[in-house]
Amino acid sequence: MIDELLSGSTADLRRPPPEVLNARLDGLLSLDAPTPSASFDTRFAERLTAQRLIERVHAEEAAAPVLEVPGLDALLSRDQPTPSADFDTRFRFFLRRVMVEDGGLRTVAPEALRVPALPPRGHHFTTLPKPGTSPFTMRRVYGIGGLAAAGLFGLWLVGAPFDAVKNADAVPPAESLPLVAHLDLLESLDAVEHIETLSPSVGVVVDRRRETVARLDPAVVEAAEDDELFQLVADLDALEATP
């Protein structure tokens, strides 16, 4: 066939009549005849065996007595969905539209056939205002803004006395200042551990701090580059010098 095709003259290229083309088309279509591959039967046999196994298991399950679960029926009965309030309305619209479409009647106004939109569900949406009645009108926004500005101004007016009172309360007595300073230092020094109970006596605290620092290798202290630690040592020295 291919030889015939390739040796065809240009006269053969004229468009043949439809019945000839139809016959040629049928011939072309018959050329593509895929056949099952070599593994087709094996693969199907495996699937069929699996199917038969499944059926056997199902048959055994079906033959077994029905499992009784106490209370299951009652639990399942609790979920009993019912038509929503607008179900009938929507169905009436649907029905009317179908009847009009089936009857070929086109005289009904389109809006009469439009099915109303389903309202959003859930408690989050039930209190949504209707369009045009939003609580966030410009007048209300300006009102809220004005109230907020007035409140801030009021706070600014009364804020200074409050700060004075607060700061007065925060100032420790003069005699406890060294102790407070050392408590801060203690908290900031990582090398000190397990100091569970601090003595109210400044002298004892100083002694313990000094012991702690003394245990540190001076080379390590120098290499640590820990400003906080050096500051602490300096503070301790100054404190010791204080009578």
Place this chain on the structure above:
Amino acid sequence: MVNDEDAALMCLVRDGDDDAFTRLFARWRAPLVRFTVRFVGDQARGEELAQDVLLKIYRVRERYVPSERFAAYLYRIATNHCLNELRRAEHRTPRVEIEVADEATVDASNPTVDEMLQGDRLQTAVRAAVGRLPPNQRAALLLQHDEGLAYEEIADALETSVAAVKSLLNRARRALMQDLAPLLDRTPEVTA
């Protein structure tokens, strides 16, 4: 009840005769593979679909009612299965089928028409042209041309009317003639 040897075999399968199913399988495996492979345009996918169809027939054997020719029953299931597969494939990779088909587009000005007239190229071109048909036209064409189903049986398989089937077949043949024009003009009748 139709007078159909395959329908009788299927009744035996329904009644629990596994050997009857083996005989049915042996008779229908090749035609079914030919149909599904040509429908989806892919050997592996087509074979998988053919197996699915045969397995489905076995699975629902207990509900079989011999109210039509077995071939019509088989190809109705096969057609639905293939159409579903095409819809799924389109959903997954919408361009694959088109890309495959485009590779074998027949163009009158294409200098490779001579090459296409030889061996596998010709077969590829025909398969691609069939693959470019809309699924319903493709199904109608294959069911009529390859499987020899009557208009009524095709209409049943495609869940449409006989008039619609005739229309589908006409459109399919017209599209193929246009698509394969360069080959048809130079191809003498091939006796299948």
